[in-house]
């Protein structure tokens with residue numbers, strides 16, 4: 841289920857000097873906190889008695905709470 845996320849995990853041998861900072865698109869902050877996106881799937885599609893909630897782990901800016909577009913799972917519609 842989380843196959844895509846696993847494939848994006850970095851190689852542990854990568855040197856930090858080869859990396860670049862990711863900044864918040866809104867306030868330029870470099871620090872992020874773990875967050876959780878919640879997607880609701882209508883019960884008719886999920887095949888469950890009630891609407892299903894799908895949690896998707898992501899990162900949010902620690903200052904303004906903004907989630908960069910790059911942190912949304914692929915294929916997710918971003919409004």
Ligand SMILES: [Zn+2]
Pocket residue numbers: 864865866867868869901902903904905906
């Ligand atoms: Zn921010």
